[in-house]
Amino acid sequence: MNALHEMTWEEVGEMVARGADVAVLPVGATEQHGPHMGCGMDTDIADKLCKAAAARADVLLMPTLPYGCSIGHSKRWPGTIALQPKTLIDVVKDSGDWVHASGFKRLFIVNSHVTNFAPLRCALEMLRAEHDDLMVALVNSASISERVKQAHFDDADDWHANDAETSLMMAISPAMVREEKMMDSDDEDRTQTCVFSHPVNRTSTNGVTGFPSKASEQKGQELFEWMVADLAELFERGQQETPPLPHSYFEKWNA
Template sequence: MIPSWFAHLPAPPVRSPVLLERLAWPDAESTLQDVLLLPVGAMEQHGPHLPLNTDTVIAQSTCHLASALTGAPVLPALGYSVSLGHTVKWPGTFSLFHETLMLTVREIAQWAAASGWKRLLIVNSHYGNDAALRCAVDRLRHDLGDSLLTATRNTWNLTEEIAGRFTHDAADWHANEAETSLMLFLDPSSVVQERISTADDPDRTAGCVFPHRVAHTSLNGVTGRPSLGAAEQGALLISQMGEALAALIEKARVEHPPLSWAP
């Protein structure tokens, strides 16, 4: 199944993504030697103009494009994660605690390893998940050793150029130009476009010592300038993100520990 937005990319891929949930088990078995992708998003407020599943759409779309470019299999996205910092000021945020996400990812990874996959790449699009996912990977590295090589990467900094696209209008960005552009391209019907022009809210975190919750740093849940967003910019950005992830997959397919060691 080819996502409709593929056709509007600067260089559309020639094949569909490999969605594990749509495969019968013999076909899933044929992917065991490849890198398994786990997209992780969030269910949280994204300002007055973007849908609650913005991070999930971005994580999933990045993985789907990379899968179409490489043939790597993609698990269904995790849509609930660590959104504690967004508080309940703006309805629609549903958060897990860090330890819940860590345990969930670890259990998914353990099933992957038991089934025969050897490599798992967690692809995250929500900043609040970063610490929990890195801790989960560290625990999996201890628990599973070389039987399942596991890593986590964030979609917003797959390359320096991509990172610059996300931070140009706010260092502590959220629902900003980059995310707005991506959603205008990936799922424009979910964006309340008449609210974009008045949604800008500046980054108030410069110089802060403590990591304040979003309700203390933003008036409307936005940090950045969504008014600068455009679908054309989103098409270029998701292309860069998918291609960068595809390059990472190619490296992960052949990587082994630099030294051998058995406890």
Template sequence: MNKLAQTTDRPVLWEELTWEEIAALRESGRDLVILPIGATEQHSLHLPVGVDTFSVMAVAEGVSAMTGFPVLPPLAYGVSLGHTSKWPGTISLRPETLSAIVLEIAEWIVNAGFSRLVILNGHYTNWAPLRCGLENIRHRYPLLKIALRSLWEISSNINELYQQDAANFHANCAETSVMMAVRPDLVQSEKAKDEPDRSSHCFFSYTVADESVYGGVGKPSDATTQFGRRLLDACIETLSQQLKKALVEKTPLETMPPSVPMT
């Protein structure tokens, strides 16, 4: 069976396709590619170090199944320097490394003939280096349309759900709930430790080691599978609709040309 035809029940994974199928996908008009980026870092006592990668892949694959847009192999390493070496398990890139990696990936997406790249981020402190990477990509490849979205930024409602127990959340109710929905076998709920957002009153930025005893921020004890499924469904459905519109999006000047010529 042609893997490209299965766009409503399973994701289209780049690594499962032949070069011929990738070319056919591009020629079909689905020339938008999703790049999921997670992290490998400690997530308190009750969650595995791959939380951010599992979460972003669950959303990316769900969106792909709904839209037919291909998902690139995930990058499981992010910028996690703030987690320090206090807790073993974290493996971090430097910010400049992550920026360089996405630029090099973009080069090959352009070479393959795709014109739209969506960087889907699952880890909070990846955002700044990814934004720098976006600037470099936009400068190097001006015809490539590129967007950066973090899971909690897909909509204001989703943002509220992620942050309902902590603005500076980590291994909190939302992240724990998503993992309960995606990989319940990896969640050790009996070990969950609630910790307040101790940095909410601070002016300066501190590492997780300076603000958390066990490595988490928020109330994982409130987590449920139902909430995790609700959050995942909201991310997948909302982003799918956004990307379908983005596939035919024009530049601002093409959409609203100036009424008076510039002189």
């Protein structure tokens, strides 16, 4: 595995020289995950998922970002450390600029926190508009594939710290889970008929949406294996992809 923080600048350069031009940026979050789970869950899944998938492909693995756009969790529960959307945009845009400067032409942003998506998409738009030869993909860990998405959404549409996330942590980071509190942490999804998007303190009594009481290590292990296999397959496809048309972003139409 090519982990950037362990590599020298010569080794990074050699990687680009041999044609390995894919970089992977895992993006997590630090936020409350109910009474039964540690605040670093999102970062942990981004980190371990990308490490496992990167081990199956010749890609550059960048250090995991531990903070994200978690402002929707409100200040009701301690433990959340959130970035403003504009801050996350700037951090990822700047990171992408330097990845491109190192010679990489393909960037996967792998996101493990739902509300990171909007600022990450903004960073994607900025990067591809500025760097004509940089292709950027934004992948949400909970919807890498249809089977992964179905597992995450099985017990709630607006899920958080639910069956799927708890099962994953039981399998890959058991120290994150307080199993004695799982049975009493279930909380229903109250957003299904809402017109507006409400912060979590107005939709959940304890920071959970879903049913962690249904979680099991076995389910988590199977789900994690799916996520790793399906993400690695995306990396492999991305290594081969070229733009459908060769036009430069800066090329003007000539009638």
